[in-house]
Amino acid sequence: xxxxxxxxxxxxxxxxxxxxxxxxxxxxxxxxxxxxxxxxxxxxxxxxxxxxxxxxxxxxxxxxxxxxxxxxxxxxxxxxxxxxxxxxxxxxxxxxxxxxxxxxxxxxxxxxxxxxxxxxxxxxxxxxxxxxxxxxxxxxxxxxxxxxxxxxxxxxxxxxxxxxxxxxxxxxxxxxxxxxxxxxxxxxxxxxxxxxxxxxxxxxxxxxxxxxxxxxxxxxxxxxxxxxxxxxxxxxxxxxxxxxxxxxxxxxxxxxxxxxxxxxxxxxxxxxxxxxxxxxxx
Amino acid sequence: xxxxxxxxxxxxxxxxxxxxxxxxxxxxxxxxxxxxxxxxxxxxxxxxxxxxxxxxxxxxxxxxxxxxxxxxxxxxxxxxxxxxxxxxxxxxxxxxxxxxxxxxxxxxxxxxxxxxxxxxxxxxxxxxxxxxxxxxxxxxxxxxxxxxxxxxxxxxxxxxxxxxxxxxxxxxxxxxxxxxxxxxxxxxxxxxxxxxxxxxxxxxxxxxxxxxxxxxxxxxxxxxxxxxxxxxxxxxxxxxxxxxxxxxxxxxxxxxxxxxxxxxxxx
Amino acid sequence: xxxxxxxxxxxxxxxxxxxxxxxxxxxxxxxxxxxxxxxxxxxxxxxxxxxxxxxxxxxxxxxxxxxxxxxxxxxxxxxxxxxxxxxxxxxxxxxxxxxxxxxxxxxxxxxxxxxxxxxxxxxxxxxxxxxxxxxxxxxxxxxxxxxxxxxxxxxxxxxxxxxxxxxxxxxxxxxxxxxxxxxxxxxxxxxxxxxxxxxxxxxxxxxxxxxxxxxxxxxxxxxxxxxxxxxxxxxxxxxxxxxxxxxxxxxxxxxxxxxxxxxxxxxxxxxxxxxxxxxxxx
Numbered sequence: 001x002x003x004x005x006x007x008x009x010x011x012x013x014x015x016x017x018x019x020x021x022x023x024x025x026x027x028x029x030x031x032x033x034x035x036x037x038x039x040x041x042x043x044x045x046x047x048x049x050x051x052x053x054x055x056x057x058x059x060x061x062x063x064x065x066x067x068x069x070x071x072x073x074x075x076x077x078x079x080x081x082x083x084x085x086x087x088x089x090x091x092x093x094x095x096x097x098x099x100x101x102x103x104x105x106x107x108x109x110x111x112x113x114x115x116x117x118x119x120x121x122x123x124x125x126x127x128x129x130x131x132x133x134x135x136x137x138x139x140x141x142x143x144x145x146x147x148x149x150x151x152x153x154x155x156x157x158x159x160x161x162x163x164x165x166x167x168x169x170x171x172x173x174x175x176x177x178x179x180x181x182x183x184x185x186x187x188x189x190x191x192x193x194x195x196x197x198x199x200x201x202x203x204x205x206x207x208x209x210x211x212x213x214x215x216x217x218x219x220x221x222x223x224x225x226x227x228x229x230x231x232x233x234x235x236x237x238x239x240x241x242x243x244x245x246x247x248x249x250x251x252x253x254x255x256x257x258x259x260x261x262x263x264x265x266x267x268x269x270x271x272x273x274x275x276x277x278x279x280x281x282x
Numbered sequence: 283x284x285x286x287x288x289x290x291x292x293x294x295x296x297x298x299x300x301x302x303x304x305x306x307x308x309x310x311x312x313x314x315x316x317x318x319x320x321x322x323x324x325x326x327x328x329x330x331x332x333x334x335x336x337x338x339x340x341x342x343x344x345x346x347x348x349x350x351x352x353x354x355x356x357x358x359x360x361x362x363x364x365x366x367x368x369x370x371x372x373x374x375x376x377x378x379x380x381x382x383x384x385x386x387x388x389x390x391x392x393x394x395x396x397x398x399x400x401x402x403x404x405x406x407x408x409x410x411x412x413x414x415x416x417x418x419x420x421x422x423x424x425x426x427x428x429x430x431x432x433x434x435x436x437x438x439x440x441x442x443x444x445x446x447x448x449x450x451x452x453x454x455x456x457x458x459x460x461x462x463x464x465x466x467x468x469x470x471x472x473x474x475x476x477x478x479x480x481x482x483x484x485x486x487x488x489x490x491x492x493x494x495x496x497x498x499x500x501x502x503x504x505x506x507x508x509x510x511x512x513x514x515x516x517x518x519x520x521x522x523x524x525x526x527x528x529x530x531x532x533x534x535x536x537x538x539x540x541x542x543x544x545x546x547x548x549x
Numbered sequence: 550x551x552x553x554x555x556x557x558x559x560x561x562x563x564x565x566x567x568x569x570x571x572x573x574x575x576x577x578x579x580x581x582x583x584x585x586x587x588x589x590x591x592x593x594x595x596x597x598x599x600x601x602x603x604x605x606x607x608x609x610x611x612x613x614x615x616x617x618x619x620x621x622x623x624x625x626x627x628x629x630x631x632x633x634x635x636x637x638x639x640x641x642x643x644x645x646x647x648x649x650x651x652x653x654x655x656x657x658x659x660x661x662x663x664x665x666x667x668x669x670x671x672x673x674x675x676x677x678x679x680x681x682x683x684x685x686x687x688x689x690x691x692x693x694x695x696x697x698x699x700x701x702x703x704x705x706x707x708x709x710x711x712x713x714x715x716x717x718x719x720x721x722x723x724x725x726x727x728x729x730x731x732x733x734x735x736x737x738x739x740x741x742x743x744x745x746x747x748x749x750x751x752x753x754x755x756x757x758x759x760x761x762x763x764x765x766x767x768x769x770x771x772x773x774x775x776x777x778x779x780x781x782x783x784x785x786x787x788x789x790x791x792x793x794x795x796x797x798x799x800x801x802x803x804x805x806x807x808x809x810x811x812x813x814x815x816x817x818x819x820x821x822x823x824x825x826x827x828x829x830x831x
Contacts, residue, residue: 113299123480123526238403256396263395
């Protein structure tokens, strides 16, 4: 019931935003020439701001004249391509992030020594290096799409490492003492106590990492010029904007939906993994 | 033990790890003879940084890094400020008009889960391919969502006891906002600021890929990479990182200053 | 897990034990200074004293959860460390400390898992232990579905699951209400009598110590030393004992010892170092 009303609220806001869009266009075009008065921040002509229904209609029209494939199917195919890159990037990022968290748990020196560098790593716009990463990948065994996955992994490891470490440190001292009273090894304590306790921290990080992996994959595709995915599609449609602005909007919407989809997947995984756990009887 | 030696001691592991990492990078590249286009040595990046800082010494015509960094920095900072301001204002509105906030917040969470940088070409179409505002708008939107979501959470996640206490004083909604909600939201807001600060630089650079003036870090990286001058490309990256790091440190400093009684995690 | 010790060997022998926290620094704090105590097999010994007397610290030294500064402790003729590694003792803490992602049965089976028991054996033993603590139908529940008293019984079942010869308890009933507490005390006595377990029991409560123990060790604080030992006359410990004059006599004796201890304390002093957040956490 609550989920339904939530979905309805989101739909209502979406509709309201569409109404604002159309209203803005209407006002602009009714008081000014072609694109509306020049003092408006965004021109209101159909090229700059296509009608919302035209954008929706573009989904079911052929992607190109002479091709039978509709834009929706084409975008779905591209999204699948990007999703695979993102998934590989997410997996690499999650493994690296968790590995770093374990290393920092193990060594107090590396904990204090690595944390600042992990923070700094996120100020490095590696995304900008996508072409170099791809070139680098070509000289090794990596395909271009795998190189894009590597860029996605660079974005995703960060939240996993930071939250993972906090989660691994989260068990209360009494539980750690209990494990020690059993003469449990470091690994046994990690497996039986620290990792299960870390789930409450890891899954929010996974949710963030999932959406970041899509961002990384899309931007990586764009700057590396990898064909086949949504990033490249957005770039292409941006280049041919004047002949079909709705297509660019449709592609951006598709990218948004892909982001939501992986977020939903991560949410689902969280629910399953946390099943049976106290639903904080507040 | 004085405060200064304590600080040095706590920073020592980071410095040691940093030196080891840089040394390993330099050493491995030299040892295995890795080609410069794969991974330039830190020393050649530093040299390129020195050469390109004030002006390029060759005929490629790339902008000096100082100028490119300044331009990108201005885009990032202005976009950041606009995004933070909009995020805070709309969060206050969302809390004041509860119904509206309840409908809009899940929408914002949903949008935040999408690759917002993909909006860059649309903003180019709106505000013009060479307009700085096209890039600022991308930064603004990227910054807006985390700030908005966190601030709303801080304004609404108030302890019920505190609200009851205020109601028992017959305090008005405005007083409750000023005395309870805003102080409660402050740490949430500052956390989002710390997240958004380095994000603004990255968003600016990604936006620059889609268009905008050429005298920026993004185009400088692309041009240098396409001419296979990877040390110069890396030098541009270093400049960008320095801007992001500077904003991050500033955000941490603001956080420390505004919340002196709380420990800040990570720095 | 068969007891092979001869009757003359003590369960716990504590000789000249000293514990200093932060030894060698400006903030060095002597928690325990020269304690000698011998506990016979099958004996129930309580440690009581005002906060800061080091009773929890002494318990953790026996458990080898804290390193000794001086003196020696042997558990069934072995070093405390060997006792921990060989799993000669079970331990129960003030908070039940159940892992909230494990069912009740899985919590009880945790030490057995670490000892490499087969799944069938673990199941059988946890069912048996649940029977013993009178929670037979709660095995598949999660900790948050149980009341505080029930959680504490599960913690005791977990401590006893592998039939240790020694049970170390740190204020296990401290967080319970008076009714539940008395009930748990009766059950604990029945269980340890059944399994012939030696118990070292830290408590704040005079009636609890008087009711449960064969001997009550009264400790004085800063640094922790043995002030006196109150011998409790042998008699059937049934619910009726609580109304018996012998019980009140013992309680009075303990109370007077504690008063004498209190009289020696300067009004202010350093708080008791929390042993669970000290070296034990590493």
